[in-house]
Amino acid sequence: xxxxxxxxxxxxxxxxxxxxxxxxxxxxxxxxRYVLVEFPYPSGSGLHIGHAFSFTGxxxxxxxxxxxxxNVLFPMGWDAFGLPTENYAIKMKRKPQEITKENxxxxxxxxxxxxxxxxxxxxxNTTDPRYYKWTQWIFLKLFEKxxxxxxxxxxxxxxxxxxxxxxxxxxxxxCERCGEGTTRRNLSQWIVKITDYADRLVxxxxxxxxxxxxxxxxxxWIDRKEWIDITYDIKGVNERxxxxxxxxxxxxxxxxxxxxxEHDLVQKILGGKIKVGEDIEKIRGYVKESLKKSELDRQKDxxxxxxxxxxxGLYALNPLTxxxxxxxxxxxxxxxxGTGAVVGVPAHDVRDFEFAQQFxxxxxxxxxxxxxxxxxxxxxxNVFVGEGVAMNSDFLDGxxxxxxxxxxxxxxxxxxxxxxxxxxxxxxxxxxxxxxxGEPIPMISCEKCGxxxxxxxxxxxxxxxxxxxxxxxxxxxxxxxxxxxxxxDCPKCKGxxxxxxxxxxxxxxxxxxxxRYIDPENDKALADKGKMKYWLPVDVYLxxxxxxxxxxxxxxxxxxxxxxxxxxxxxxPYFKRISHGVIxxxxxxxxxxxxxxxxxxxxxxxxxxxxxARTYLMFMGPFDSxxxxxxxxxxxxxxxxxxxxRFVTENIDExxxxxxxxxxxxxxxxxxxxxxxxxxxxxxxxxxxxxETLNLFESVKGGEISxxxxxxxxxxxxxxxxxxxxxxxxxxxxxxxxxTKPWPEYKKQILKTESIEIPVQVNGKMRGKISVRxxxxxxxxxxxxxxxxxxxxxxxxxxxKLIYVKGKxxxxxxx
RNA sequence: GCCGAGAUGGUGGAAUUGGCAGACACGCAGGACUUAAAAUCCUGUGCCCGCUAAGGGCGUGCGAGUUCGAUUCUCGCUCUCGGCACCA
Numbered sequence: 088x089x090x091x092x093x094x095x096x097x098x099x100x101x102x103x104x105x106x107x108x109x110x111x112x113x114x115x116x117x118x119x120r121y122v123l124v125e126f127p128y129p130s131g132s133g134l135h136i137g138h139a140f141s142f143t144g145x146x147x148x149x150x151x152x153x154x155x156x157x158n159v160l161f162p163m164g165w166d167a168f169g170l171p172t173e174n175y176a177i178k179m180k181r182k183p184q185e186i187t188k189e190n191x192x193x194x195x196x197x198x199x200x201x202x203x204x205x206x207x208x209x210x211x212n213t214t215d216p217r218y219y220k221w222t223q224w225i226f227l228k229l230f231e232k233x234x235x236x237x238x239x240x241x242x243x244x245x246x247x248x249x250x251x252x253x254x255x256x257x258x259x260x261x262c263e264r265c266g267e268g269t270t271r272r273n274l275s276q277w278i279v280k281i282t283d284y285a286d287r288l289v290x291x292x293x294x295x296x297x298x299x300x301x302x303x304x305x306x307x308w309i310d311r312k313e314w315i316d317i318t319y320d321i322k323g324v325n326e327r328x329x330x331x332x333x334x335x336x337x338x339x340x341x342x343x344x345x346x347x348x349e350h351d352l353v354q355k356i357l358g359g360k361i362k363v364g365e366d367i368e369k370i371r372g373y374v375k376e377s378l379k380k381s382e383l384d385r386q387k388d389x390x391x392x393x394x395x396x397x398x399x400g401l402y403a404l405n406p407l408t409x410x411x412x413x414x415x416x417x418x419x420x421x422x423x424x425g426t427g428a429v430v431g432v433p434a435h436d437v438r439d440f441e442f443a444q445q446f447x448x449x450x451x452x453x454x455x456x457x458x459x460x461x462x463x464x465x466x467x468x469n470v471f472v473g474e475g476v477a478m479n480s481d482f483l484d485g486x487x488x489x490x491x492x493x494x495x496x497x498x499x500x501x502x503x504x505x506x507x508x509x510x511x512x513x514x515x516x517x518x519x520x521x522x523x524x525g526e527p528i529p530m531i532s533c534e535k536c537g538x539x540x541x542x543x544x545x546x547x548x549x550x551x552x553x554x555x556x557x558x559x560x561x562x563x564x565x566x567x568x569x570x571x572x573x574x575x576d577c578p579k580c581k582g583x584x585x586x587x588x589x590x591x592x593x594x595x596x597x598x599x600x601x602x603r604y605i606d607p608e609n610d611k612a613l614a615d616k617g618k619m620k621y622w623l624p625v626d627v628y629l630x631x632x633x634x635x636x637x638x639x640x641x642x643x644x645x646x647x648x649x650x651x652x653x654x655x656x657x658x659x660p661y662f663k664r665i666s667h668g669v670i671x672x673x674x675x676x677x678x679x680x681x682x683x684x685x686x687x688x689x690x691x692x693x694x695x696x697x698x699x700a701r702t703y704l705m706f707m708g709p710f711d712s713x714x715x716x717x718x719x720x721x722x723x724x725x726x727x728x729x730x731x732x733r734f735v736t737e738n739i740d741e742x743x744x745x746x747x748x749x750x751x752x753x754x755x756x757x758x759x760x761x762x763x764x765x766x767x768x769x770x771x772x773x774x775x776x777x778x779e780t781l782n783l784f785e786s787v788k789g790g791e792i793s794x795x796x797x798x799x800x801x802x803x804x805x806x807x808x809x810x811x812x813x814x815x816x817x818x819x820x821x822x823x824x825x826x827t828k829p830w831p832e833y834k835k836q837i838l839k840t841e842s843i844e845i846p847v848q849v850n851g852k853m854r855g856k857i858s859v860r861x862x863x864x865x866x867x868x869x870x871x872x873x874x875x876x877x878x879x880x881x882x883x884x885x886x887x888k889l890i891y892v893k894g895k896x897x898x899x900x901x902x
Numbered sequence: 903g904c905c906g907a908g909a910u911g912g913u914g915g916a917a918u919u920g921g922c923a924g925a926c927a928c929g930c931a932g933g934a935c936u937u938a939a940a941a942u943c944c945u946g947u948g949c950c951c952g953c954u955a956a957g958g959g960c961g962u963g964c965g966a967g968u969u970c971g972a973u974u975c976u977c978g979c980u981c982u983c984g985g986c987a988c989c990a
Contacts, residue, residue, distance in 0.1 A: 299906080299907095300905090300906050300907065300984090300985085303905060303906055303985095304905085304906075304985065304986085306905095307904085307905060307906090307985080307986065308985090308986075310986090310989080312989085314990090330990085331990075332990060333989090333990070334990075345990095394988090418988095419988050419990095420988080420990080421988075421989075421990090423989090424988095424989045424990070425989075425990065429990045430990085431990090432990090436990065437903085437988085438988050438990075439990080441988090472903090510989085512986085512987095512989060632984070632985080633985095635985085636985080636986090668984090669984090706914090706915095706926085706927075707914070707915085708914060708915060709915085711907090712907090712908085712915095713983075713984080714914070714915095715914085717913075717914065717928075719913090719928055719929070720913085720914065720927065720928045720929090721928090722927095722928080723926085723927045723928055724927080726927095726942090727927085729942090771914095771915075771916090771926095772915095772916070772925090772926085774926080774927090775915090775916070775925065775926035775927075776925090776926080777926095778925095778926055778927075779925075779926065782926090844922090845922095846921080846922040847922095848921085848922085848970085848971070850970080850971085851969095851970065851971045851972095852971095853922055856922075887970085888970060889970090890921095890970050890971080892921060895921055895922095896921045896922075896971085898921080898970050898971060899970085900970045900971090
């Protein structure tokens, strides 16, 4: 019979989704497993190969767990708010709602074609008002608990998208979405205080089984450090400057102070509040120039970049050395880091050294380096930033860096010159976007009462119908133009008030979506608490490397916050996180339209079928590595599928009731290997094992294989090739569906064989094999080896030692 | 610069308590079938010497070390990829 993938796949796809084979049952007696894959943004271009890769991995695992007897929740939904849809809507003059509907329908059809075993009764969509009602509810709770506040902040502004971006959305100074350079701009923004949870977000990782690189990425991003803020008096004026440092042990080597151009003192100088001797116009010119620079320009060529700056004419007084330190303004100091002012220790900081050299400031070594150098620091190679031993530092001399830091911190605090503080690389989260296609932030600004939350019972604040979605150049959301929506009575005082017109960032809807799958129709709560207790936490979360920091951090934060409110049952949302690699184009470059190397799943499913596409994606290489697409290798999997089909259909009447020893041993071994591999998310090797098994089947007669073994073989293959195996299962006359049948069991006891082959090494080199009974003793083995001419000739000189690892290997040591 | 991962045939990759390196697949070469091509099937395929043999030598990025034995463990390098970064 000929293998017709198209016919088979259409037939079973329909049948599966008409039945309940993939339904997850709330409160079922079986042990639960919540398998989550990142839900996609339904773009107009359809399912991407990366989606197919990720979802196939999840599907193989979910199917395996289901057959292993677990009650598996494997849901899917749509993260549908976002700029591409909005931009497309503007271009086509259509409603984003309609476009989203079309796109999700297309995605869903493609997913069904690929045979993913999602439970579609739990489908969610972040743009559905019944969903975003709860996204808005979470925001109200954040506001209520003081974790959301409004503030004027310099934000990254993309002039092309006309949108404010979080630091995380700016890649190398460019907009993450459109790639254009960003600038900075002050806007009043809603900010969420994620930093309040910084320590918890680090500590919570201990309770998870995330892979090491994900944990490291999260901890790195949060990056907690202990700082001390030191206050210096300024000579001759009644002002102070506060610098922040993590290396106060080097403070005896401080020779200057640098302010960020945005610093308050700079404003005071320019405003004439502080009189300086220097040419104020020169200072003004420098500050103006640097504020104009975008983040891109300021970060360009970071290493070895020529430092710029201007002297203020002021001096800070170092209480430790009693020396005066010139105060400079330079754009290498960032206003958003520390206090926006740093103390220059050129001998022990590369940037400070560059700056000192540029402007002829003095350089003083105060740490002996790890090679014992105590001399002058004359070149950049000698700048020592590591930990060493303090010198030229009065009472710190001779102390190791860590001890010196502790001692000086205590000293500065006692003297009232410094204050310790904990700071993070993680910043508070800018939560406002000036766009239409997002969740409206449910807040009302009242002339009298200030910011008033929309009452819970009035949620959702639905997106109004608009004529024009175009963002404005003023930075206002397009919603601001809809007056009858914006103007509203204050819920508190009934006076005149206006709605917030900003919408939420993309992350908002995806922070908590896994909760909603548990109870998608609930209109009283995020989800029913009993159901949450049954299903949470997510047992395995599969997704791309690109979401290992931000999405994961944001959603863990929101979940921890919900835990504090008593809304969710566990401290952490995800138990395991498995991240997969990227599929590159056949040219080993990232797939992109401009490179013309994009492969979409449909290309393959149309030509070769979904079973082949799925299996090939898994067979390509390890799930977590980055692999280039290779069109040719696909054919190997196609051949395999055909051979499986042909072998089973052609031998259907031949299969016996008992395996030959060889077949029995092989299938048992493969059951063990495949099970272990899938459990550990190594999805590539089971395919190879199953190919080996088929090779063996083909080399023996059908009569040497039992029907039971064929059935087990199909079960092992079922997670990879759900359609083909279902078809063959039915051809074998078995009852629907293979995907609900129990996974084959691995028999532990080793099969007793007449003889085994033992490799023989001489001085560690393989010289041959010898066939022996398994229970042979070392003595007998030795005799047998030396009776064998072909072995004996390799043994030269005296035999010093013979090592026999029972049943595995022999090594003869001689000289 | 910091953090993380990695380096195995022509290619993707196997090999986890240290024990037969190269499973499986692609590609390539030869053959069968065919008027022919495609498809399919069979055989061979790490490199070098050797007669297309027998046989031997070399071989998991480089250099040392531990061990009877190292792709695997230790130390020191080189390079590649991913993330972060004028973070003071």
